[in-house]
Amino acid sequence: MPASAATAKWVEDLFAKSIVPTLVDYIKIPNKSAMFDPAWKQNGHMDRAVALLAGWAKQQLPEGATLEVVQLGERTPIIFIDIPASGLGAGRAGETVMLYGHLDKQPEMTGWREGLGPWTPVIEGDKLYGRGGADDGYAIFASLTAINTLRRDNLPHARCVVLIEACEESGSYDLPAYIDHLASRIGELSLVVCLDSGCANYDQLWSTTSLRGLVIGSLEVSLLTEGVHSGDGTGVVAASERVIRILLDRIDDSHTGVVKLPELATQIPRQRLAQAERTAEVIGDETFNKFPLQPGVVPVTANNVELILNRTWRPGLAITGADGWPSIGNAGNVLRPSTTLKLSIRIPPRVDPDKAQAAVKAVLEKDPPYGAKVSFTGGTASAGWDAPEMAQWLEKALTEASQRHFGKPAMYMGEGGTIPFMFMLGEKFPKAQFCITGVLGPGSNAHGPNEFLHLPTARKLTMCVADVLAAHAQR
Numbered sequence: 001m002p003a004s005a006a007t008a009k010w011v012e013d014l015f016a017k018s019i020v021p022t023l024v025d026y027i028k029i030p031n032k033s034a035m036f037d038p039a040w041k042q043n044g045h046m047d048r049a050v051a052l053l054a055g056w057a058k059q060q061l062p063e064g065a066t067l068e069v070v071q072l073g074e075r076t077p078i079i080f081i082d083i084p085a086s087g088l089g090a091g092r093a094g095e096t097v098m099l100y101g102h103l104d105k106q107p108e109m110t111g112w113r114e115g116l117g118p119w120t121p122v123i124e125g126d127k128l129y130g131r132g133g134a135d136d137g138y139a140i141f142a143s144l145t146a147i148n149t150l151r152r153d154n155l156p157h158a159r160c161v162v163l164i165e166a167c168e169e170s171g172s173y174d175l176p177a178y179i180d181h182l183a184s185r186i187g188e189l190s191l192v193v194c195l196d197s198g199c200a201n202y203d204q205l206w207s208t209t210s211l212r213g214l215v216i217g218s219l220e221v222s223l224l225t226e227g228v229h230s231g232d233g234t235g236v237v238a239a240s241e242r243v244i245r246i247l248l249d250r251i252d253d254s255h256t257g258v259v260k261l262p263e264l265a266t267q268i269p270r271q272r273l274a275q276a277e278r279t280a281e282v283i284g285d286e287t288f289n290k291f292p293l294q295p296g297v298v299p300v301t302a303n304n305v306e307l308i309l310n311r312t313w314r315p316g317l318a319i320t321g322a323d324g325w326p327s328i329g330n331a332g333n334v335l336r337p338s339t340t341l342k343l344s345i346r347i348p349p350r351v352d353p354d355k356a357q358a359a360v361k362a363v364l365e366k367d368p369p370y371g372a373k374v375s376f377t378g379g380t381a382s383a384g385w386d387a388p389e390m391a392q393w394l395e396k397a398l399t400e401a402s403q404r405h406f407g408k409p410a411m412y413m414g415e416g417g418t419i420p421f422m423f424m425l426g427e428k429f430p431k432a433q434f435c436i437t438g439v440l441g442p443g444s445n446a447h448g449p450n451e452f453l454h455l456p457t458a459r460k461l462t463m464c465v466a467d468v469l470a471a472h473a474q475r
């Protein structure tokens with residue numbers, strides 16, 4: 001059931017006059033996730049971001065809805081909005097839709113283009129640059145606006161709860177406590193809408209069919225109690241960085257990037273293979289061209305299907321930080337006493353994150369070369385997610401919404417990132433359907449420099465969510 005032309009215009013105006021200006025203010029707040037700002041409470045940025053978004057939402061609450069900022073003890077807060085059903089028969093009264101997003105942000109990262117910066121909102125054409133606009137500040141705006149779209153056109157919708165957390169980029173470790181705390185107010189979910197995912201282009205509606213999980217930890221290697229003259233020590237004592245190279249080769253093959261641990265691998269379901277083939281047909285070399293490659297750089301394989309499967313259904317290692325190194329300008333000729341690397345290992349859906357983490361720790365700490373002191377600590381492990389079989393009504397709704405608002409067919413693909421909450425919800429509500437989508441498309445570069453929100457896609461997605469909620473009520 002499409003929104004009326006008047007309502008579509010209302011959404012466009014709301015984005016221009018209210019949503020984008022509020023997102024501009026939101027980008028200015030450096031509310032980094034707790035993992036990257038341990039003093040987040042004292043610094044007050046998170047509370048300011050919550051106040052800004054909750055303040056906007058309060059102005060937009062549908063009739064009968066309530067909004068509460070819930071804060072348990074020292075945990076990061078959440079925004080919880082409860083919106084009663086509208087125009088539905090009593091038979092559907094027990095059903096709830098959850099719309100989920102998050103408002104905590106990744107850290108700054110370097111490499112922002114001249115004139116841009118993580119906390120400097122800049123609008124250029126269709127793009128709003130700055131940290132956290134696309135990942136995932138826009139979610140609360142899109143969710144509430146979708147519901148208000150239905151209200152304006154008197155289209156029925158089920159009861160909805162909007163849950164915006166502030167711990168996602170830290171692995172959502174605070175969320176289970178809130179889900180328990182709010183269990184009776186959340187109720188029985190029949191549909192989950194998540195707007196924190198990606199799209200392979202900005203031309204159609206992309207549904208996420210799987211997510212990878214994530215194992216994080218710090219690998220520390222030490223052979224000396226203090227640094228020594230490198231002219232004295234090299235050739236006598238092994239360098240900690242060389243020992244780390246040996247250890248990392250136990251995780252993946254440095255020539256191919258293929259992860260060696262069987263605990264981190266899974267069988268790829270046939271339907272997901274077919275979806276990867278279809279995605280490769282539609283996006284072609286955009287699979288790798290979307291990355292800011294240096295001239296002459298080629299992807300790890302020329303086969304786009306394999307690239308899609310690598311980023312969605314196979315594990316992959318990145319080293320995201322290092323300690324124990326002086327900056328180059330201050331680097332003397334020293335055999336350093338220790339090296340620490342932060343490892344970030346994406347794991348496929350269906351892989352047990354705790355077993356994966358234990359396997360990584362065991363293989364790194366086993367039989368240390370030269371008797372080096374080796375530890376893998378401080379980690380977190382989050383599960384990936386594989387969508388349940390999609391109900392016919394939802395597939396139809398996505399197909400029609402994509403045609404209506406984008407003029408192209410809906411597409412399905414796995415994502416390489418992690419949204420820990422989706423696995424938690426899938427476990428808790430095995431009968432729920434999932435509509436996971438997002439604006440993290442080519443160049444949007446969430447987590448990296450030059451992150452942007454593609455504004456037309458945010459608007460169109462909002463309309464698509466409204467259509468999905470309408471179809472859910474009318475199924």
Ligand SMILES: [Zn+2]
Pocket residue numbers: 102135136168196
């Ligand atoms: Zn996110």
